[in-house]
Amino acid sequence: MKIGLEIHVQLPTRSKLFCGCSTAGETPNSSVCPTCLGLPGSRPFLNRQALEMGVLIAKFLNCKIADRVWFARKTYFYPDLPKNFQITQYDSPLGTDGHFTVGGRSIGIWRVHIEEDPGRIRRVGRSGEEVALVDYDRSGIPLVEIVTAPDMSSPAEARDFLTDLIIELRRLIGVTGEEQTMRVDANISVGEERVEIKNITGMRNVEKGLKSEVNRQTKMLAAGKRIVRETRHFDEERGVTMPGREKEFEEDYGYIGEPDLGTYRIGPLAASMAIPETPLVRAARLSKEWRMGDQAARQIVLTDWALADMFEILAAKVGGEAAMSWTMGPLSSSWKDLRGRLLDLKGGIVDIVVSVASGEMTDSEGRMRISALSSGKEAEAPGENEGDLDAIIVQLVDEHPEVVKDYQGNERAANFLIGQVMKAMRGKYSSKVVAERMKKELEKRV
Amino acid sequence: MTTFPTADQLRSIDERHQVFCERLEDPLALDQGTFHFSAKDNLCSRGFQARAGSRILKGYRPPFDATPIRKLRESGGLLLGKTNMDEFGFGTFSTNSGFGVPRNPFDPERSCGGSSGGAAAAASLIPQHVALGVSTGGSISCPAAFCGVIGLTPTYGRVSRWGLIDYGNSLDKVGLLTRTARDLERYLPVISGPDPKDPTSLTQPVLDMRGEVETVAVPDEALVGLSPEVAASFREALKELERNGVKVREVKMPSLRYAIPAYYILATSEASTNLARYCGMRFGAMNQEFDQGFNDFFAQTRSEDFGPEAKRRILLGTFSRMVGFRNRYYMKALQVRQLIIREYRRVFDSCDAVLTPTMPFVAPRFDEIARMRPLEMYQADFLTVPPNLAGMPHLSLPCGYSHGMPVGMQAVTPQWTEGSLVGLARFWEEEFHYRFPEVMV
Numbered sequence: 086m087k088i089g090l091e092i093h094v095q096l097p098t099r100s101k102l103f104c105g106c107s108t109a110g111e112t113p114n115s116s117v118c119p120t121c122l123g124l125p126g127s128r129p130f131l132n133r134q135a136l137e138m139g140v141l142i143a144k145f146l147n148c149k150i151a152d153r154v155w156f157a158r159k160t161y162f163y164p165d166l167p168k169n170f171q172i173t174q175y176d177s178p179l180g181t182d183g184h185f186t187v188g189g190r191s192i193g194i195w196r197v198h199i200e201e202d203p204g205r206i207r208r209v210g211r212s213g214e215e216v217a218l219v220d221y222d223r224s225g226i227p228l229v230e231i232v233t234a235p236d237m238s239s240p241a242e243a244r245d246f247l248t249d250l251i252i253e254l255r256r257l258i259g260v261t262g263e264e265q266t267m268r269v270d271a272n273i274s275v276g277e278e279r280v281e282i283k284n285i286t287g288m289r290n291v292e293k294g295l296k297s298e299v300n301r302q303t304k305m306l307a308a309g310k311r312i313v314r315e316t317r318h319f320d321e322e323r324g325v326t327m328p329g330r331e332k333e334f335e336e337d338y339g340y341i342g343e344p345d346l347g348t349y350r351i352g353p354l355a356a357s358m359a360i361p362e363t364p365l366v367r368a369a370r371l372s373k374e375w376r377m378g379d380q381a382a383r384q385i386v387l388t389d390w391a392l393a394d395m396f397e398i399l400a401a402k403v404g405g406e407a408a409m410s411w412t413m414g415p416l417s418s419s420w421k422d423l424r425g426r427l428l429d430l431k432g433g434i435v436d437i438v439v440s441v442a443s444g445e446m447t448d449s450e451g452r453m454r455i456s457a458l459s460s461g462k463e464a465e466a467p468g469e470n471e472g473d474l475d476a477i478i479v480q481l482v483d484e485h486p487e488v489v490k491d492y493q494g495n496e497r498a499a500n501f502l503i504g505q506v507m508k509a510m511r512g513k514y515s516s517k518v519v520a521e522r523m524k525k526e527l528e529k530r531v
Numbered sequence: 532m533t534t535f536p537t538a539d540q541l542r543s544i545d546e547r548h549q550v551f552c553e554r555l556e557d558p559l560a561l562d563q564g565t566f567h568f569s570a571k572d573n574l575c576s577r578g579f580q581a582r583a584g585s586r587i588l589k590g591y592r593p594p595f596d597a598t599p600i601r602k603l604r605e606s607g608g609l610l611l612g613k614t615n616m617d618e619f620g621f622g623t624f625s626t627n628s629g630f631g632v633p634r635n636p637f638d639p640e641r642s643c644g645g646s647s648g649g650a651a652a653a654a655s656l657i658p659q660h661v662a663l664g665v666s667t668g669g670s671i672s673c674p675a676a677f678c679g680v681i682g683l684t685p686t687y688g689r690v691s692r693w694g695l696i697d698y699g700n701s702l703d704k705v706g707l708l709t710r711t712a713r714d715l716e717r718y719l720p721v722i723s724g725p726d727p728k729d730p731t732s733l734t735q736p737v738l739d740m741r742g743e744v745e746t747v748a749v750p751d752e753a754l755v756g757l758s759p760e761v762a763a764s765f766r767e768a769l770k771e772l773e774r775n776g777v778k779v780r781e782v783k784m785p786s787l788r789y790a791i792p793a794y795y796i797l798a799t800s801e802a803s804t805n806l807a808r809y810c811g812m813r814f815g816a817m818n819q820e821f822d823q824g825f826n827d828f829f830a831q832t833r834s835e836d837f838g839p840e841a842k843r844r845i846l847l848g849t850f851s852r853m854v855g856f857r858n859r860y861y862m863k864a865l866q867v868r869q870l871i872i873r874e875y876r877r878v879f880d881s882c883d884a885v886l887t888p889t890m891p892f893v894a895p896r897f898d899e900i901a902r903m904r905p906l907e908m909y910q911a912d913f914l915t916v917p918p919n920l921a922g923m924p925h926l927s928l929p930c931g932y933s934h935g936m937p938v939g940m941q942a943v944t945p946q947w948t949e950g951s952l953v954g955l956a957r958f959w960e961e962e963f964h965y966r967f968p969e970v971m972v
Contacts, residue, residue, distance in 0.1 A: 119595055123808050125588065125696040126575040126597060130730050158804045160852075164825050169807035219812075339852035341800050341861060344701035345692075346730055 088243050088295060089235035091270040092250070093228045095202075096138045097259045101225035102201045103129030103172065110222030113207075121225035123167030128345040131156075135199060135227040138258045139179050140355050142229055143197040145257055145363070148180025152352035156343035161336070164217065165204035167224055173200035175340045179351065185233075187246045193234030202226040235272060240295035243271065247288040252387070253363040271295055275302035278312040282326055285319050294319035298326050367393060375405025385412055391427060392420060398435060403442040411438050415452050419459035430458050444517045474519070477509055478502075478526045489530045499523050551611060555657060565607040568718075569653045570663040572613040573620060573696040574705070576600045579610070583696040584618040584646075586629035587815040587836035597694020598729070599663055599705045599722040606721050608661075614649030618838045619806065620667050620698040622646050623911050624900050625674070627840040632897070636678060636968035637936055641894040644674030647708065651678035654708040655968060661718050662708040667698045668794050669889075669915020671706045672927035676889035676939020679929045679966065681956055682708045683715050686946045687922030688735050691726030697805040699798035702919055710967065712956035716740060719949060735947065742951030743958075744883045744942065747777060750784040753887035753914055764931025764938040765888045771962060772886075780882060786867070786874045790917040791909060793867035796851045796860050797920070803848030806841065809833065843905065872921045879945045884955070887914045889927040889939035918943040926952040928959050932966060 101108055101121055110116030119127035143150055157175035183194035204224040208215050231250070237243045251267060254260045269291050271282045280302070282294050297319075302312050316329035362370070364386045371393070372382035386393045395416060400408035416423065416434070423430055434455065441451035481502050482489060491498035499520070506519050536544070555567065570576060573583035575593035582588040600610060617627040625633050625648025633648045635641040636655045643652045647664035651674030654662040664671040666684040675682025684706040692703055707718055723738045749769065754762065769779050809815055811832030819831045837845070851860040878885055891911060900908075918925040923943050930940040944951045 119593075122813075124593065125581065125583070125591070125808070125814075126573075126593060126595075126694040128693060128697075128700075128729060130728060160804050160807055162807065162810065162826060162829055164812060167808065167813075168804075169810060170804050337854050339804070339849060340857075341804060341852055342701075344699070344731075344801055347734075 086238055086299065087235040087274050088237040088240070089272040090231075090233045090237070090243060090246065090291075091272075092231045092233075092247065093202075093268040094231070094251075094254060094260055095266045096135050096199070096227040096229055097261065098132055098135050098138070098227055100132055102132050102135050102199070102227035103225055106225065108226055110220075113218070113220040114222060117221045117224070121167070122221055123169075123224075129172060129343070131346055131349070132227060136349065136351070137354065137358075138227075139197065139199040139229050140351050141258060141358055141360065142231070142254065143178075143180025143183065144355050144358055145253070145360050146180065146183040146185050146194045146197060146231065148183030148194060148197055150180050150351060150355040151177055153177065153348050153350050154179060155348045156346045157340045158343050159338040159340055161338055163203065165206045165219055165221075165224075167204060167221060171201060171203060172343050172346075173230075174198035185246070185250065187242065187249050190236075190242075192236045192246060195232040195234055197229060197231050199227060199229050202228050235274070240292045240299060243295055244288050244292035247291060249365055251288070253365055256363045256390070257361065271298075273298050273302075274312075275299055276306050276312055278314045280312065280314065280326075281316045282319050283316055283329060286321075290319060290321055293321075293324055294326055297324055301326065364390070371396070375400050375409070377405055377409055381409060381413070385409075388417055389420060389424065391424060392417060395427075395431070395434065398431070399438050402435060402439050407438070407442055411451075415455045419456055422459035423455075433458055441515075445515055447515045450515065474506070474510065474514055474522060475526075477506055478519075478522055481505055482523075482526050482530065489527060492527050493531055496524075499527055502527075555611075565609060566659065566661065567609045567611050567657075568603050568661045568663060569611050569614050569650065570597070570600055571647050571650050571665050572616050573665055573698075574600055574613075574663055575694040575696065576610060576613070579613050581613070581696060582630065583620070584616040584628040584630065585809075585837070585841065587809045587832075588696075589629070589816070591814055593694070595694060597705075598691035598726050600694065602722050602724075603661075603663070603718070611653075611660075614647070614653055614662060616649055617646035617670075618841050619696070619802065620646040620665060620670055620703075621802075621838075621840045621844050623669075623673055623908050624895070625649065626897070626900055627838055629838060635894050635936075638894070638896075640896050640898075641936070642677060642897065642900060644677030644890070644894060646670040646674075647682075648674045648677075650708050651675055651680055651682065654678070654680040654710060658710065658967075659714070660709070661714050663722070664706050664708045665695060665698075666704050666706055666915075666919060667702045667798055668919045669912045671704075671708060672889045672915045672925060672939065672941050673912070675708055675927040676929075676937065676941075677894035679932075679937030679939075679968075680708050680710055681712065681715060681929075682706065682927040682939075683719065683949070683952060683956075684919070684925050685719065685723065685949050686735070686924045688731045689738070689924070689947070689949065690722050691724075691729040691732045693726055693728035697801070699801040700805070701801060702794075702798055702922075704919075710965070712953060712960050715953050715956055719953065723949075738947075738949065740950045740953060742944075742948055742954050744944070744951050744955045745777060746780065746882045747772065747884045747886040747942070748780050748782040748878045748882035749886050750782050750787060750878075752784055752787045756891050756910075756913070757888060758892040760933035761888050761890070761892055761938050764933060765940055768930035768940055768963075769886075775958075775962060779886075782878055782882070782885075784874050784878065784885075784917075786870045787913075787917050789867045790871055790920055791913055793864040793871075794912075794916045794920055795847065795909060796864040797868065799844045799848030800851045800861050800864075801848070803845045803852065806837075806845055809836070840905075868920050871917055875918075875921050875923060875943070876945075883944060883951060885918075885943040887941050887943075888930075889914060889941040893933055893936040893938055914941060922946065924949045924952055926956060928956060928963075929965055930959075930963065937966070 104120035106116045106118050154177040158170040159173050160170040162169050178196040178198035180197045184191045202223050204221040207218045210216050269285045285291050285294050317326040319326050368382040368386045372379050396412040437451050437454050440446040574597040575581045576596050581593045615633045622645040624642035625645040633643045633652050635643050647670045650662035650664040655678040671682040671684045690705040726732045810829035815832045815836050925943040927939045927941045929937045931938040
């Protein structure tokens with residue numbers, strides 16, 4: 086089974102791809118201008134930020150970046166396409182021949198390019214009296230299109246691919262990560278012939294649509310029927326794919342260069358771009374650097390970027406294993422409260438964890454203190470209660486003369502009393518401190 | 532069915548005529564640094580319809596001003612009105628308009644030329660008037676020659692195209708038609724300059740209005756296929772130039788003969804995409820059945836409201852872009868365009884300008900035009916198309932009169948040297964006596 090995806094993701098720019106209109110229209114047709122309405126005499130001017138985001142994505146996906154790119158007109162008639170052509174990139178995508186790793190498998194990326202979205206049609210009214218309303222707020226919204234090789238071998242893998250991709254893009258360029266920001270055309274062949282499922286919204290639906298298509302194709306092949314090459318649609322409500330309405334022919338979009346926009350030299354731009362570390366890349370690094378499981382590393386990073394920062398600070402001081410158990414334990418359980426005041430609390434957290442690691446503080450003491458930090462109350466300082474500790478030690482030593490006697494021959498006899506103290510103090514003091522005090526007291530009696 | 536204008540309509544036409552005359556005759560207004568201008572109907576402007584000569588845009592009022600119109604208005608210009616043209620610029624004689632045919636001021640039985648025919652007529656008829664024209668393949672030069680005025684087509688990218696209803700975006704240029712060099716000198720700087728709304732205008736160098744033409748090249752290829760009267764006037768003009776110390780050189784520019792096919796492929800390829808938006812969704816009459824598939828609805832609107840020449844060019848352009856033909860036509864035409872640019876550059880190594888007649892004949896009569904086949908009409912542009920393909924600035928000047936009809940000559944200079952052309956116009960005006968038609972009121 087081979088699956089390839091064509092993924093459209095909305096780029097999170099504030100203005101549209103070819104005009105200054107806001108990408109956040111509130112009511113229908115509230116964010117439109119001559120350019121995105123395709124009025125005669127208007128023309129496009131490129132949003133540089135969108136171009137940069139596109140290049141960054143292409144570079145992140147390990148693509149070969151074109152030195153120069155230009156735009157093309159893709160002509161077809163559709164009621165929500167204001168100019169009846171779409172400005173896209175045809176013979177000069179931003180990047181080609183890249184790859185993206187999912188679950189240890191490398192998936193080929195054929196091309197990455199940017200293009201404008203058309204408008205949106207909404208059908209309203211009772212069946213038979215339907216009218217179609219057109220909202221041009223989406224017209225000109227910048228999209229990046231990522232086309233993969235048919236390298237995925239199951240619907241689940243396709244879903245994992247999309248999940249991981251959106252995780253990375255969220256950090257890389259700030260896509261919102263909501264299901265709606267992604268529209269997918271999925272190509273799937275179970276036998277020889279390829280079927281395309283058009284325009285699926287959201288990752289869950291991609292998996293569902295592909296599964297239903299696998300079922301359909303497998304059944305047909307089992308029954309000895311031939312699979313026709315065609316375009317299908319995924320009916321979300323019924324969970325099945327349906328044949329597309331358009332007749333089957335190789336569409337001819339009559340591409341020509343977009344003459345109003347020039348050529349853009351992106352080679353140097355791409356070369357000067359630094360790719361920030363993305364979550365899954367960071368998780369992979371953490372798991373390698375601190376020898377921890379992939380899942381654990383992924384969980385830390387995906388919980389919160391700042392939590393992973395905290396982990397790295399702690400790991401540098403106390404090692405990966407201890408840092409991991411503190412991060413995933415006490416820190417993440419009170420993370421909601423800690424996060425907001427992290428700047429003030431960071432030093433305190435590090436001190437506590439380091440104290441525990443060095444044995445100066447017991448584990449439970451450390452946990453208690455962190456929970457105190459999160460609730461905003463400082464735990465009592467150990468120094469104030471030293472009187473209590475000494476009193477208990479004195480009392481216990483008095484009660485157990487036989488231990489004092491044994492101690493003369495064997496220092497380990499003290500361990501019994503140390504255990505008693507620890508129990509009485511409920512782990513408030515580290516064993517090291519208790520041992521020192523105990524030793525001092527016993528020495529006095531010898 | 533013929534419809535006759537109602538009394539109200541007649542009254543409103545009369546009122547418009549009155550206002551027009553009053554504005555023209557108001558010397559006070561012109562003294563105060565104000566001036567009047569007209570704009571070709573494919574330039575958008577608030578307060579006027581912009582129909583680009585097409586019925587499909589009937590009633591369309593743009594919500595914004597084209598940049599050249601805005602700039603003229605801001606410098607004191609009063610927009611008198613919009614001038615008639617071939618539908619979307621498709622034509623050489625202004626006979627393809629959806630709204631009547633403008634007539635030549637020198638002879639009403641003859642064409643104004645196209646596609647900026649109305650603009651040339653206005654410039655020819657109204658003293659101190661500046662007419663905004665648009666050229667894709669010669670639509671300023673041709674009518675300027677036929678109507679006996681000066682027509683300047685600037686370098687591609689010199690004047691912003693924001694607000695210009697597109698024909699072939701990589702070729703379209705806004706320019707000026709006037710009676711005098713002084714008006715070119717005055718208004719070219721006003722409409723020129725970078726405009727963030729037109730990316731192709733952004734990389735232009737500063738407009739330098741100085742410059743002269745001392746040596747002109749005359750390509751052999753330009754002298755075949757001329758009518759005897761045009762050939763004679765042009766020869767006479769060359770002699771006049773030489774008498775004034777201008778050196779004239781004969782050169783060969785063999786690639787010029789590929790300009791026409793390359794132009795028609797590129798221009799129509801772009802045009803066919805530009806015109807796709809006129810489908811009855813927001814432009815064009817919506818009197819069809821709504822109860823049909825959108826493709827049928829669009830096809831019906833387009834069949835009814837586009838003129839025959841528009842349909843011809845849409846078909847030609849669509850064909851050239853299709854898979855299987857794209858490489859043979861569209862891509863090949865792009866290569867020819869580069870060839871022509873190189874050929875001009877080679878000639879400019881030793882000459883300041885390339886000089887040819889503008890049109891191979893004087894303004895033809897409408898009955899002659901009616902007998903011409905489309906290919907013959909396209910061929911008439913063989914001298915105006917090359918500089919347009921190359922994006923080079925060019926100027927058409929009256930250079931003689933044959934049986935009362937003006938003959939034009941055309942000078943082409945290197946990119947961004949509009950100043951040399953204005954210099955040439957100034958110099959020629961001193962040597963040559965222009966005639967303008969008398970208008971009886």
